[in-house]
Amino acid sequence: MATRRSNSIQAKLVLLGDMGTGKTSIVLRFVKGQYFDCQESTIGAAFFSQVLSLNEATVKFDIWDTAGQERYHSLAPMYYRGAAAAIVVYDISSTDSFIKAQRWVRELQRQGNPYLIMALVANKVDLESKRKIEHEEGLQYAQDHGLFFIETSAKTAENINELFYEIAKRLAKSQ
Numbered sequence: 001m002a003t004r005r006s007n008s009i010q011a012k013l014v015l016l017g018d019m020g021t022g023k024t025s026i027v028l029r030f031v032k033g034q035y036f037d038c039q040e041s042t043i044g045a046a047f048f049s050q051v052l053s054l055n056e057a058t059v060k061f062d063i064w065d066t067a068g069q070e071r072y073h074s075l076a077p078m079y080y081r082g083a084a085a086a087i088v089v090y091d092i093s094s095t096d097s098f099i100k101a102q103r104w105v106r107e108l109q110r111q112g113n114p115y116l117i118m119a120l121v122a123n124k125v126d127l128e129s130k131r132k133i134e135h136e137e138g139l140q141y142a143q144d145h146g147l148f149f150i151e152t153s154a155k156t157a158e159n160i161n162e163l164f165y166e167i168a169k170r171l172a173k174s175q
């Protein structure tokens with residue numbers, strides 16, 4: 001749900017994707033500017049809050065970082081219900097994580113919120129030598145399904161701020 005007071009927007013944002021793709025690392029990079037090589041697995045979900053100022057508006061993100069394991073799958077709707085934006089993450093070095101990401105996209109599209117802003121994020125681009133999913137493949141899937149696509153690295157911080165700015169801009173525009 002995105003609610004607006006004057007030019008201030010509050011938006012629920014959810015991160016989905018296979019375990020180990022870097023969801024928590026992306027959020028910590030964005031919220032705290034930090035990165036940890038051995039990030040502990042998330043249990044259930046974790047909540048973060050961060051404000052981004054654009055020229056036209058201030059966006060306050062209420063971020064739900066979900067766990068990704070199958071055994072937590074049934075909890076996911078609690079986190080994406082009422083969300084204004086969703087970030088679906090895969091790891092460019094894992095074909096399986098790309099397949100899982102597509103499942104999440106299908107699930108989100110099935111729940112039928114036409115206003116949901118969805119980003120497909122190909123993380124770990126610093127692992128270029130281990131790449132299994134080409135940029136083109138991710139981009140093509142995203143375009144075919146009406147998603148915004150970006151390649152990131154939580155490790156090097158590449159495109160992390162750009163990801164959240166783009167979502168914030170789309171939220172501001174859709175108000």
Ligand code: GDP
Nearest residue numbers: 019020021022023024025037039124153154155
């Ligand atoms: P989550 O389960 O999706 O929340 O993934 P985590 O954020 O816990 O990350 C899983 C592992 O991948 C951790 O060891 C992270 O340090 C590592 N990781 C996360 N993002 C990146 C990245 O951009 N590049 C590399 N090389 N490793 C990453």
Ligand code: MG
Nearest residue numbers: 023024041042
């Ligand atoms: Mg996590």
